[in-house]
Amino acid sequence: MAVHLFPIRPAAAADDFAGIWLIFQSVAAAGNTFAYTPETTREQFSALWSDAPSHAYVAVREGRIVGSYYLKPNQPGLGNHVANAGYMVDPAARGGGIGRAMGEHSLVEARRLGFKAMQFNFVVAANPAVKLWQELGFAIVGTVPGAFRHTRLGPTAIHIMHRNL
Amino acid sequence: MAVHLFPIRPAAAADDFAGIWLIFQSVAAAGNTFAYTPETTREQFSALWSDAPSHAYVAVREGRIVGSYYLKPNQPGLGNHVANAGYMVDPAARGGGIGRAMGEHSLVEARRLGFKAMQFNFVVAANPAVKLWQELGFAIVGTVPGAFRHTRLGPTAIHIMHRNL
Numbered sequence: 037m038a039v040h041l042f043p044i045r046p047a048a049a050a051d052d053f054a055g056i057w058l059i060f061q062s063v064a065a066a067g068n069t070f071a072y073t074p075e076t077t078r079e080q081f082s083a084l085w086s087d088a089p090s091h092a093y094v095a096v097r098e099g100r101i102v103g104s105y106y107l108k109p110n111q112p113g114l115g116n117h118v119a120n121a122g123y124m125v126d127p128a129a130r131g132g133g134i135g136r137a138m139g140e141h142s143l144v145e146a147r148r149l150g151f152k153a154m155q156f157n158f159v160v161a162a163n164p165a166v167k168l169w170q171e172l173g174f175a176i177v178g179t180v181p182g183a184f185r186h187t188r189l190g191p192t193a194i195h196i197m198h199r200n201l
Numbered sequence: 202m203a204v205h206l207f208p209i210r211p212a213a214a215a216d217d218f219a220g221i222w223l224i225f226q227s228v229a230a231a232g233n234t235f236a237y238t239p240e241t242t243r244e245q246f247s248a249l250w251s252d253a254p255s256h257a258y259v260a261v262r263e264g265r266i267v268g269s270y271y272l273k274p275n276q277p278g279l280g281n282h283v284a285n286a287g288y289m290v291d292p293a294a295r296g297g298g299i300g301r302a303m304g305e306h307s308l309v310e311a312r313r314l315g316f317k318a319m320q321f322n323f324v325v326a327a328n329p330a331v332k333l334w335q336e337l338g339f340a341i342v343g344t345v346p347g348a349f350r351h352t353r354l355g356p357t358a359i360h361i362m363h364r365n366l
Contacts, residue, residue: 070278114232114349118348177345182365184280
């Protein structure tokens with residue numbers, strides 16, 4: 037695993053939410069990775085990111101939140117051994133290895149929490165993250181044509197990606 | 202489309218829930234199709250089946266609810282043109298074409314509601330419903346190994362299935 041020089045730690049709900057919300061708004065405004073539109077309210081986003089049973093984390097660089105991810109069961113009950121996760125990086129901090137560091141961190145955390153595998157349900161095919169996830173051991177196990185209305189590219193396929201832990 | 206001799210209609214939240222809940226308990230007890238365990242509470246199930254923006258329907262035969270399904274966007278915002286649905290048939294009423302009738306009904310309803318495609322995220326590979334969905338025009342677009350802990354068969358693959366509308 038690569039060394040990264042910024043801490044990644046569990047999010048403190050009250051203190052960190054403002055920073056996470058700022059990043060979400062930047063990412064959602066681009067309309068190229070998330071299904072969530074710029075019209076998503078703060079309340080809707082808060083429910084998405086921290087609804088129990090979910091674990092939220094932040095990456096902090098020079099005292100500022102530059103990324104965040106959540107980790108949760110992808111299904112309840114008889115499917116809850118497979119984790120799901122979602123990641124965001126501050127657009128102004130891209131290219132600094134924050135996404136990769138959070139990806140590696142999440143694999144360690146998921147194992148520690150007892151998950152046996154991790155699954156992403158909605159990786160936009162045009163997103164460079166596809167390559168990152170493949171480098172981190174994920175395989176594309178399914179593709180749904182036209183499932184994302186990319187703001188710039190129009191209807192775009194999404195991938196389902198998976199790896200064992 | 203096959204003719205079916207029982208009505209399928211929108212669920213009336215207050216009046217129909219008791220019947221839907223009975224079916225859910227029977228289906229969940231088998232542990233062979235749903236991720237939801239028999240320990241799922243009435244409150245959890247109610248949230249699953251009728252959380253907005255979701256549409257719930259019931260199939261009624263001789264005055265009794267013998268099946269139910271929900272229809273909702275599979276993703277928010279930029280993915281909300283793809284519907285997701287979940288179906289249950291009373292185990293005591295199986296083999297009567299109720300599943301197929303609800304499947305056909307849901308395709309008509311989904312089109313009427315403006316959806317452009319339908320996606321199932323978690324079809325247990327050992328479930329005979331896989332064949333039914335293929336007959337109704339769905340394709341397997343992805344498979345996740347071991348994602349379901351089948352009560353009898355142990356770790357079992359699940360399929361992601363999709364069709365355009």
